Amino acid sequence: MASTILSRRDLEFLLYEWLDVTALTSRERFREHSRETFDAVLELSAEIATEHFAPHNKKADANEPVMLPDGTVEVVDEVARALKVFADAGLTAAQFDEEIGGMQLPAVLARASMCWFQAANAGTSSYPLLTVGNANLLVEYGTPEQVDQWVRPMLEGRFFGTMCLSETGAGSSLADITTRALPRDDGTYRVSGTKMWISGGDHGLSENIVHLVLAKVPGGGPGVKGISLLVVPKFLADGTRNDVTLVGLNHKMGNRGTTNTVLAFGDGTHPVDGEPGAVGYLVGERHRGLAYMFHMMNEARVGVGFLATALGYTGYLKAVEYAKSRTQGRPPAAKDPAARPVRLIEHADVRRMLLAQKSYVEGALALGLYCSLLIDEQETAATDDDRERAGVLLDVLTPIAKSWPAQWCLEANSLAIQVHGGYGYTRDYDVEQLYRDNRLNQIHEGTHGIQGLDLLGRKVVADGGAGLRLLVDTIGATVARAETGGPDLVEYATAVAAATRRLVDVTKILWSAGDPTTTLANSSVYLEATGHVVVAWMWLEQLLAVGAKEGAFYDGKRQAARYFLRYELPRTTAQFDLLASLDRTTLDTEPDWF
Amino acid sequence: MASTILSRRDLEFLLYEWLDVTALTSRERFREHSRETFDAVLELSAEIATEHFAPHNKKADANEPVMLPDGTVEVVDEVARALKVFADAGLTAAQFDEEIGGMQLPAVLARASMCWFQAANAGTSSYPLLTVGNANLLVEYGTPEQVDQWVRPMLEGRFFGTMCLSETGAGSSLADITTRALPRDDGTYRVSGTKMWISGGDHGLSENIVHLVLAKVPGGGPGVKGISLLVVPKFLADGTRNDVTLVGLNHKMGNRGTTNTVLAFGDGTHPVDGEPGAVGYLVGERHRGLAYMFHMMNEARVGVGFLATALGYTGYLKAVEYAKSRTQGRPPAAKDPAARPVRLIEHADVRRMLLAQKSYVEGALALGLYCSLLIDEQETAATDDDRERAGVLLDVLTPIAKSWPAQWCLEANSLAIQVHGGYGYTRDYDVEQLYRDNRLNQIHEGTHGIQGLDLLGRKVVADGGAGLRLLVDTIGATVARAETGGPDLVEYATAVAAATRRLVDVTKILWSAGDPTTTLANSSVYLEATGHVVVAWMWLEQLLAVGAKEGAFYDGKRQAARYFLRYELPRTTAQFDLLASLDRTTLDTEPDWF
Incomplete structure (x- = not known):
């Protein structure tokens, strides 16, 4: 039976028949790759997503993370197990350089691989997705020491990463963040403030959590100008607990498998060396934090578009399966009331709902992969001009690659419920969760x-x-x-x-x-x-x-x-x-x- | 502070300044009424909805009904208390004849009253809404004895009613129902079959539950022709338990406060007099059940439209309140990055989202009240011609009065979440529940x-x-x-x-x-x-x-x-x-x- 997570056939069509991604293997960066290695990664992704991610999707939704009295977080066991299989397969490091343990896979393949996990289990897939985004940023702007210290363990799956931007009073408006980072003589910083909506902000799924935190370092001017970017790990390199404390968990309509947290930095719960503030390490230059973050934002936003697409896509496949198996009613032209009921898919309006879903989710997947290929082009195209053009086109397409799937693949999920009728509204079927999960995507990452x-x-x-x-x-x-x-x-x-x-x-x-x-x-x-x-x-x-x-x-x-x-x-x-x-x-x- | 359940001002505008419902008091049926009695009912409804229905809306959602090992249903305590206050105020009987204990209120006022409860707590409001629909049908087509036996206790709030149409294999297609009713020599029937999606199908909230059941009585022909309508009470008049058994509860995305059940009729769990089948009493004539049900369907469908409207309306009011109190960001023309953030409502896009919601929910409420006035016109207009015209117009408007609010007031709820940003996606705020609750309305009652x-x-x-x-x-x-x-x-x-x-x-x-x-x-x-x-x-x-x-x-x-x-x-x-x-x-x- 065909998978109801994603369509291998459609991915093959888009990647090979349309985008001709095999052509990338003639480039220096991807010369170790071939159609065979691409296929192997996709095959492996489908297999792990199907066997280790999909089975606990409903369980993780029904049993959302709980903050225990000792301040730690309890997550259903299957999450850690699935993430270990994922990391052990090397998938966290899919698109990273070989020299730091990566597969050096094109972004377009890495995204297609990740899409399997997003479709199988949005909640569990967020941990590696955020980790990859974090690692990408540190590779781009961090020092070689920072890469060794934080990125390598993330790519090995031992550490997970987060992005800490929002605060309770500053969501869309980052100019108003109040978290502060004060420089110390030894070159480190001390970070104080509260961050809100931090996905993967605390849990026991990894040895350490590497937070990338936007904070104001004095002297940068008003508004966004003073914002700097810092690495603030939950545990310092020597194992000392840093002063990063879970204040509480957010309880959401969907996407419940991912812990979403309020984090206090430097509130004195875990003081380091008797000094106030959580220990942080500056990334790049002072006061340029927002620019660094926004450089990565394109990829993060395309990633949200993929999440929305993946949720819409799996809902569509489940609706098709249901419409082909459930019988109900007769078409308008049927004259004999005693005739046997037909399959749902025989009704024009059901086909309309399936065509709408198909046009949304396959259109969105095409757009996401197209943008992902632009990421590869931006980095590896033959000429400066080609690379620059790819970057400009990616820039203009990014808000659409984020918002369009978030809007229309949610609509696809609504139609998937509608195809299921009353059953689709129950938690016995999968589609209501997809609809709840997907509603997030019009909100986060802008x-x-x-x-x-x-x-x-x-x-x-x-x-x-x-x-x-x-x-x-x-x-x-x-x-x-x-x-x-x-x-x-x-x-x-x-x-x-x-x-x-x-x-x-x-x-x-x-x-x-x-x-x-x-x-x-x-x-x-x-x-x-x-x-x-x-x-x-x-x-x-x-x-x-x-x-x-x-x-x-x-x-x-x-x-x-x-x-x-x-x-x-x-x-x-x-x-x-x-x-x-x-x-x-x-x-x-x-x-x-x- | 203004209510965030419904707008009294808007209701007054629509009822008095637009529809001039006070003019109805010149008609014989409503001669005991006046602007004052209308206002008193609306005032009372607002008060009871606010004090007894709204406070447990979230609790009933978080603690959905549970089927206990002994086969009974546990519902949060507040539901029964709220329903007692509702019934004691006489509101179940609002639009019924005085001679059977009713207020003889125009339908348009009864609907406006009910809208307060639907907006305050969709789950709890469903019990009286279904009971009213059931009672309406029995008043129209039942015998005087049936009215005395079943309707009077329903109007007093002692019995609740349901509508049992769908089966596991027959939802949209009632021609395919397999529940059967076999006539007995004493004029009663024995009913056997399983009904699905029965809201209020079992609970301990009332002394008895009066099921109106569609079943096939032999001899009616194929398809819908053999369908008859029967009263099948949970307890017979003498207190004997009838053979109606709760098989299970449906677990839904939203609307969790209402028990939604699978019911077995005549499966032998509670045999009556050692004979197979649940005891049922025919309503009207044999084989005309679907026509009776469809006669009431207009009102049920307008009622679903009101539920969708009510949920959209309260979400809109909550979004307005949030947008007026929360500050975030600055408008595009602001030059000074150190300027204080403005209220959300100062942003053009937030106003767009509020205007969209306002246009949907106030438009839908106008349509619902207009259709409700047509129900009054259909029954009490001066001439045959006027009554008939009202009926024809109501017929053509009904599918719109049901479907348009279900589609666009759900969209209003989505926009209400969006105005709240990330907070709207959490269960700490009210709007995510409204969105889940409202998704049902594109599915049920057609x-x-x-x-x-x-x-x-x-x-x-x-x-x-x-x-x-x-x-x-x-x-x-x-x-x-x-x-x-x-x-x-x-x-x-x-x-x-x-x-x-x-x-x-x-x-x-x-x-x-x-x-x-x-x-x-x-x-x-x-x-x-x-x-x-x-x-x-x-x-x-x-x-x-x-x-x-x-x-x-x-x-x-x-x-x-x-x-x-x-x-x-x-x-x-x-x-x-x-x-x-x-x-x-x-x-x-x-x-x-x-």
Whole structure:
């Protein structure tokens, strides 16, 4: 029976038939790799995800982490066991350099591998995902000593990592963090403050926890300028307990398998050498912490998009399985009331719900893998120009790669429930948990609204509009190839081309409004419309890879593309019309009118 | 501080300033009533909902009903206490005849009253809601003896009622139920079969539980024709335990406060007189059970719409309160990074999310109350013609009054979470529960897809299209009044008129497709587009009631209407375009393409 976690066939199509990732093996960095090593990693990931991650997904949801009276955290046993298998297989280190124990795998393969774990068990997958993000940042900006001290044990699976940005009063607005780091004569820092929403912030799953903490070091100026980045481990190198203390756990609607914590740094619970503050080590230069963090944010945001996609994808597969096995009712044309009931999938409206899910989750997966390949291109493309272009395109696509799956793969999960009917609303089936888990993804790593401001306020105008121009040119190249195809391709290419022109026109109108308040008033609408154009482009790309190939798999791709182009893309017309009108409804509303 | 359960001000506006419900008191049935008695009921409802229902909403969610080893059900204590206060206040009997102990209140007031309880605590409110539906049906179709025996104790709050339609293999398709009722010589029946999804199916909250059961009595023909309706009480009149046995409880994502059960009828656990089957009493005539049930279905479906609306409304009020108290970030035009953070509500995107919620929940509440007034009109309007017209309009509006709030007030709950950011995703706040609770409403009392088939397949074509014609004429009358208003009204009236014309044209195109399969292929899209047109009309109606009145409340109405007309109604263009194209994408998809 086919897996209901992810589709190997679709991954193979996207990676090999569309993105041709095997071509990467001709590059110096990936020369040890081949189609065989890629396949082996994907095969291994599917196997470990299926055998060690999926089985405890419901159990970890029903038995969320508990803070015990002694201040430690209890997590269901299966989590540690699964993570040990994961780390022992070397998967934490998938995309890292061989010289520090990595597989030196392309990012696009590492992401595809991780997607299996995200789909099988969002909660358990977060620990290695956060650890990888943490390690990536330290490799980029840390000293060789910091890499040896903290990254190597993380890649071995002995230490886990976190990102500590938010505070109780500062979530979207990092300018307002109050955690402080004071320099000491020995070059270390002492960190004091409380951090909120820290996933993986405390647990007994690893020997140590490496926190990357944003804190203000005096002298940097107001707002975000004073923010620095520090490594603050739970245990110092000599085993001394650092003054990092679990204050409490957050109890969430979903994503319950991941501990989510409030952490006190330097509150005196575990004083070190009788001095106040948790011991921290500066990463890179003082006052540049936010820039370091934001450099990694692209990857973190693409990672959130993958999580949303993975949850949507597995829900879709479960809905397909249910719709093919459950019988209920008869089609409208059935005349004989005594006729046997048909399978759910025979009903047009059920097929509509399945096509919608398919178009969302396969479109989102395509976008995530495309962005992941851009990460590889940014690092390993042949010329400076190619690397820079990849970086610019990744920048402009990132808010969409984060927000679009978070919105539409959640909708896919809602439709998966709907296909299941009342059963889907019960905890006996898997889909209600996926829906709860997925709702997080519009919130963390920058809310939906923040992504809209990032896209319209920064990404499309940066560098004189270079990002948008590059996006439009890249879409244009796809359209040009599609325009020489069959009638369907021409129909879709024409629609994508028109929507892209509209996007350009509307962006100009918005930025000629004269003041940023008016320009940005409907940036969420802009984000959503642009997202639909981008995903329509992803479907056009997939159709070109499908070409004239025959078989049910390719027919399914053609039909999902048709669904997206006919049912989904036309939504953007009303959105662009609204944006073009520079509507001031949200601005002209007084708080006391609510 | 204003209530965050419901808005008294908005209810007063809708009931008195818009619908002029006080005019009902000139009718014979309501002659004992007045604005004062109406206000007293609403006041009492707000008070009991606030003091007795809201406080245990979270507790009942966190401690869902448990089936004990002895087969009984444990429910948190507060539920029984709240329901006693509710019944003692006479609210179960609000809309029933005085002669059987009722208040003889108009349906529109009874619904407004119930809405307070649905918003305060969906789980607890379901018990009286189901009981009222059950009692309504028995009053309409039962014998005077049945009314005395079962209805009176229900109205006193001593007995509770259920509706037993679905079975494990027959949810949307009632033609396939297998529960059987066999007649006995004494005029009673013996009922055997298993019923699924029975809310309030077992508990110790009342002295008795009165089940209304759909079952097949031999001789009625295949499909739905043999279906009859029976009263099957948990305890017979003489106190004998009837053979109705709790098999198990369903464990749901939300709406956990209501027991939801699998019930076995006549499985021999509690045999009566040594004979097989649970004792049942026929309601009305044999083989007409489905017609009786469907007669009541309009009210049940409007009731589901109210539940969705109530959950959306309370979430909206909580989001407003949060957005007015929490500070975070600075607007785009702020230049000084050291400036103090502003309230969330100062951000345009937060106001967009609040306006969207306001336009959904106030639009849905208007529609629910409008339909409830039609129930009163159907029963008490002066002429046969008026009563019939009210019935026809109610018929065509019912699938929308059920499905539109279920879809868009759920979206409101999602936006309420989003306004709260990470906090909204935790169980420390109220909004995540509302979102879970509300997800049910697209499923029960006819799924979203079933409502689409009902609207396009039955309601708009019944009687040669009389329903749609009446709806269009009624909207047209509103448009005509609005066209003589100010520029905003004219703008909105023009938009509603255009969308209504489109609805008529598209309906004609769909029904000229030649076969029902093609006509109905996208009936869910038709349902959603029609819903938006209807709610836009509701906003136009509200604007007419607002007129030139001054003050923040009226300005808020104007702005929410503007939001709906500019941001929401334009969505329908793409939907109508798709429908007009008679798109066959969903039909031309093969099961093995998934």
